[in-house]
Amino acid sequence: MTIHTAELSNAGVSIWLDDLSRKRLITGSLEELIASKNVVGVTTNPSIFHAAITGSDDYDAQIAELAKAGADVEKAVMEITTADVAEACDVFAGLAATTDGVDGRVSIEVDPRKAWDTAGTIAEAKVLHAKVGRDNVHIKIPATVEGLEAITATLAEGISVNVTLIFSLERYRAVINAFLSGLEQAKANGHELSKIHSVASFFVSRVDTEIDARLTAIGTEEAAALKGKAGVANARLAYQVYEEVFSSERWNLLAEAGARPQRPLWASTGVKDPAYPDTLYVTELVAANVVNTMPEKTLDAVADHGVITGDTVSGTYQEANTVLDALDALGVSYNDVVAKLESEGLEKFVAAWKELLDDLQKALDSASKEG
Template identity: 60%
Template sequence: MINALKCLSDAGVSVWLDTLSRSRIASGSLAELASKHYVVGVTTNPTIFNDAISNGPEYESQMSELAAREVTAGEAVRTITAADVRAAADVLRPAFLSSASGQDGRVSIEVDPRFAHDTVATVAEARHLAWLVDRPNIYIKIPATEAGLPAITEITAQGISVNVTLIFSVERYRLVADAYLSGLERARETGQDLSQISSVASFFVSRMDTEVDKRLDALGTPEARTLRGRAAVANARLAYKAFEEIFSGQRWEGLQQSGANKQRPLWASTGVKDSSYEPTKYVAGLIAPNTVSTMPEATLLAVEDRGLTGGDSVRNTYDQARADLDALERLGVSYEEVVQRLEDEGVAKFQESWNALLATTEAQLAPREHGRLERR
């Protein structure tokens, strides 16, 4: 059963888990996934932490201490999430030390998504989170918004490793890769060790099909029906094609000679949203070297249970991928309109999740204020 995950690993796909909680760390579940199930990374987001804090008694003691110090909900969230990420990074440290240039064994922590359109605040928050977690094997998650691009360059130039999130279009991915390369060039100018800087570019997959399929269903034609479920994989495969082009040219070769690491594509949102699709759809369809597949636990278990057939499923598919997206355009499904909508919705959803996380934390802090011992 577990051989399917080993096959992914052998094919050059790093298996990451898209969830984290204190109970998973304390129970040894994360350590077991790392030792027996080929999991070599963890990604987090505000929704994941909100679920963990809402349902985890493990946070009780720390929450009481934070309440006693009268910290704000925002500061409490940073402290709590940083503690979980730090502990998870320690669990995955063996994978970090054994992976090529320390690109795996990583845990991601997200910049406050309310700063998604504020470059200065994003940079300040990223620096603070890197200091707060204080582990070499973390990624700071920065959204691929227009304001996020210069922040990616600045943070990379400062030697902080970045997980660029919320990428939906191939063109935006190219800009993300350019921002990373620009950051590496600046880091090289200041004499930094480029081998210690790493990055992944999180390309969101299933949400593309959700939006496109909705538009195809509205058309209701036979041709529209044949294109259901094809946009997301096609889009991601063309992003990988761009990755191959960007990280093979003269600009990259100069950085590589200085010890730089490629910014690997990371396939995010790999859980299917349409129950009629095979649960391993977005894993099996995106197997290629130098990639990361981050999966919710249900998807990871589905891969174990159902297995995977074949190896590389990306290269040599570019013509078909381009044809699928062109066919959508001919039907009036605008690629540019879809990806912009997904970015706008993605930022809004992360902001909503962050606000929910703040509200959950505020509610858990408040009762303790009334039960606090009177200070002398």
């Protein structure tokens, strides 16, 4: 284990890799990261799958088989992505067992085009869960307004959920409420609550990217002094919400029935601005019972030179509020920023998914001709 990632794990942060590909599975790269850099989980998204499938020939044999069987592109993408996720789940099976399912988890996202379709999301969540067929899979559901009901319904079926694309504190509270409602329904449905797991993926770097652009446009020294502070402040206040809700009477009743809390997950932790330390969204967001899902570049940076000084979140809430208040005073609208980020985030995932379908269709057509 590298000392810095071990220190991060010892401080209560679960390190998950924000990447998956068949090459990682074939070469043993994933096992190596588990052994050397304390990686205890994996997250995927449409962009990751697009890069993996179109960026190598590791999928050619399966694509040829699917083409020969006459599979359409929707079936093909389901077969390919769930195969990778199932195999990754098997790689993490031992970790899942030793952590009672808290870690050793692999996330797969519902078709992002269904982010505004509650019924469609619920239906696909069930299909993905059954198709992967592993207890340590997380089904990713975007935290749209329409997604909230889907989150509750999916959890009520006893299916573990990774809630993704959370930007605002208000929406985060709604996500936790959806989680609690889901567990209450799961309990009523006779499911064992201790086997249902969830994380709430709170995006970090994109907040700074958007707000920094607005601060640059303002152009004052006061505005410049606030650059690179909003993302961390926002996430720290999310942890305050987590602490508050998961000490409530409503939660305590579920905990007594065996429920496990929905952990905050820091996502989008790769630094976009090279002016900032490349470990910024890791070292400044250390707290107990959180997940940090990192692209490999960020993971390597933390392993190489990350300075882990223990909890850097608790006790920072007044300072974090001061940052958001100062932004508001400059005319930077928090509500406008988070609404834009949610919309853009979904657009990016939908675009990546459509590109994947287009490229996979071409590959299927080519394989059919060759066959």
